[in-house]
Each structure stands twice: as C-alpha cells, then as structure tokens.
Amino acid sequence: MDIRTRLISTAERLFDRYGFTATGMDRLTQAAGISSRTLYKHVGSKNGLMAAVLGERDRRFHRLMTVDSVDALFASLETWIDQEGARGCLFLRAWGETGGDVPEIAEAMARHKQRLQERIDEIVVAEIGRRDDELAEALLLLFEGATHAAAYSGSAAIAGARRAARRLITDARA
Structure with a gap:
C-alpha cells in the first residue's frame, strides 16, 4: 500500500471513530507511521485530507450502491453498515463538525448526496x-434515516425503512 493510500485509510478510520475536529495531526501521523511533512506533501492540509477521505469513501459507497431496485438499495445499505459500522453518515458528521464552513468538506458532502439522489431517481424509474x-425524495429520507438510526437500532432500522420503501413503491405502481 502506498503512503497516500495508507494515510487516507488511517485518517478515515480515525475521523470515523473520533471525529474530524478531535483527530489531531499528531495522532494522524503517528497512526499512519509518517512524518507531518509527508502528510502535508500528500494532502496539503487537514481539510485536504478530509476531502480525500470523503472522496475515497464516496467511491466505495457508490460502487456498492450500483443497484436497480429498492430492495437491493436497502440490502446494499445493510452490507455497507456491516462493513463500515453504524455511526451515521461521515459526510454529514464532518460537515456538521465544521458548520459547513470548510469548502472542501461542503463540496464533498454536496457531491456525495447529489450522487445518492441521482441513484435513487434512477431506481424509481x-x-x-x-x-x-416526490417518491424519490421520500426514499432518500428513508435511506438517510435508516443510516443514522442503525447507530442505535442496528439492522432493524434498515429493515423497517425497506418495508416502508416497498410500500411506497407498491402504492406508486397502483
């Protein structure tokens, strides 16, 4: 694994567990086994590192969400939560910690959420x-809610959202 990949992977794990603000540069460099000079050479800044982390997470997430049905969408969410853990959306958490004032993070979050909306629009069709x-918006809200509720309800939150989504799809077909 190259230095940049190791750095991004380590940072993602730390940001996800401790948060963006609470994860200091010393902790990042120590966990990645690199110097602060090397960190800055590869990502430029902590904001740049967070944007790189979110970019990689976005790629992994959307690769998994390449599905064509509501059932498959929620099954993919369940797989994601099983693989990544249930601590809520890292994009929204990073955005919330920074008050939406860090352009790199705000742009990464907006791009991620836009891609999710487009995926759901395609699934509706x-x-x-x-x-x-209207249906796509409702499905997005169910998906987002299940993502966050899984932190305290586990997979039951995803199962409940999936049932509600199926009902909405059935009603829309009628």
Whole structure:
C-alpha cells in the first residue's frame, strides 16, 4: 500500500471513530507511521485530507450502491453498515463538525448526496417506469434515516425503512 493510500485509510478510520475536529495531526501521523511533512506533501492540509477521505469513501459507497431496485438499495445499505459500522453518515458528521464552513468538506458532502439522489431517481424509474420526484425524495429520507438510526437500532432500522420503501413503491405502481 502506498503512503497516500495508507494515510487516507488511517485518517478515515480515525475521523470515523473520533471525529474530524478531535483527530489531531499528531495522532494522524503517528497512526499512519509518517512524518507531518509527508502528510502535508500528500494532502496539503487537514481539510485536504478530509476531502480525500470523503472522496475515497464516496467511491466505495457508490460502487456498492450500483443497484436497480429498492430492495437491493436497502440490502446494499445493510452490507455497507456491516462493513463500515453504524455511526451515521461521515459526510454529514464532518460537515456538521465544521458548520459547513470548510469548502472542501461542503463540496464533498454536496457531491456525495447529489450522487445518492441521482441513484435513487434512477431506481424509481426502474421500479415504476417513470420519474417521480416526490417518491424519490421520500426514499432518500428513508435511506438517510435508516443510516443514522442503525447507530442505535442496528439492522432493524434498515429493515423497517425497506418495508416502508416497498410500500411506497407498491402504492406508486397502483
């Protein structure tokens, strides 16, 4: 594993566990086994590192969400939570910690959420044969809610959201 990949992987683990603000540069360099000079050479700043972490997480997440049904979408979320843990959305957590004032983080979050919305829009068309913005918005809210509720309810939150999503799809087909 190259230095940049190791750094991003280590930073993601630490940011996810301790938060963006609470994870200091000393902790990052020590955990990654690199000097602060090497860290800055590869990512430029802590904000740059967080943006790189979010970019990598976005790629992994959306690779898993390449599905064409509501059932598969929530099954993919369950897989994601099993693999990554249930601490809520790292994008929203980083954005919230910084008050939305760090452009690199705000842009990464906006890009991630836009891609998720587009994926859900495509799933709606696949499921009911037409665009339905209201249905897509409801599915997005169920998905986001399940992501956060899984932190305290586990997979039951995802199962409940999946059942509600199926009901919405069934109603939209009628």
